[in-house]
Amino acid sequence: MSNQSGMFSSAVNLDLGASVQTAPAAVAGASDDDAVHDVVIVGSGPAGYTAAIYTARANLNPVVLAGSVTAGGELMNTTEVENYPGFIDGIMGPDLMGNMQQQAERFGADIRYEDVVSVELEGEVKTVTVEDGTVLRARAVIISTGSEYRKLGLPDEERLSGHGVSWCATCDGFFFKGQNIAVIGGGDSAIEEATFLTKFADKVTLIHRRDEFRASEIMRQRALDDPKIEILWNTKVTGINGENKVESLDLEDTVTGEASELAVTGLFVAIGSDPRVGLVKDQLELTADSTIAVDGRTSTTSLPGVFAAGDVVDPTYRQAITAAASGCVAAVDVEHYLAALDS
């Protein structure tokens, strides 16, 4: 794959594509069709799938690279989504994403459960390489890679991950029946996790480094009213202790500096997420928040033909509905861009 950038740096070398692709494509079926796609969408959260629905309906035959294990994005790890308009009684996150996927497929979107390993975004024809070596070419690319969980950055976090340290309450809450556990964070997702975990745990300590929550009022109230949730304000976690599994946390009062220890068997980390820009950070302009820089209310990035949508451009709102709306914006921008190229 090392020769790719050379091969594809010029848009006129299109017919070379086929021979280049066969090299890493020893696995049957790995070489792509020779077509230059109108649009390839990287990512499959609300932004990616909404972009797929709109571009498919515009007859742009989108290819969605949905990811082998991350398809559906962050909502796949949630339970009830209560604030997505149109669902009176709420909807389960995985069901919502399943619906979006099927809606995109209904209009002909080509959804592939593969991971992108590299992109070349310069020039009129962009290339996107997936893990088995297949190279897809496209006139426009939408980057909707979302965000990834932030880690605490503590020395024992990695070692005890899977042994008491978790990022997914819906996956792991079950293992903490009748136990005392902690959640770190102060946003909606932290409170959602804490509330969900009270179904299993005896007691959930919500640890927040400030003296008020960032979370919405309804979530805030839910945490304050829950008899199983105890809140530690102005507190940060400075250490995770345990030989083979989590036994306790070292805490520090952010006001007084006083240190203490809290005995828990589980620690759920919900301190936010960072935009997933690894694939594109050397090719696209980023903002001070490390999101992909876009022009005003559009999805236009620093390179022509490259559009970005969803959490990867959004340091502020990061809701399912804003991501979906942003995917729609990108789809319409792609439509206009391609129409201008063709006219």
Place this chain on the structure above:
Amino acid sequence: MSAAKDVTDATFQAEVLENSKPTIVDFWAEWCGPCRQLGPVLDALAAEHAEQVDVVKVNVDDNPAIASQYGITSIPAVYLFANGEVAKTSIGAKPKSALEKEFGDYLSPSA
């Protein structure tokens, strides 16, 4: 979830610990989203490395004893057993290439 054979608290000893081949165990549950995503990945891994390893799955809901014996608190958890012992562990849903890297010692034909 994967199409792998179900192993239970009752059959774990015979199917995994006493298996002469290295065995990859997928600890999963119905309610775990990432477990569902990982299933097809493990199926592909099982098909490609059928001669080197067996791949089985344990439903932690139905088989709490095994999960608790190995101190599992996060799923999907993928454990590789060799000669009756845990040889490698991998937590979370990961792409096939990542699993192949982590379990590489046991997947190559010479192993």
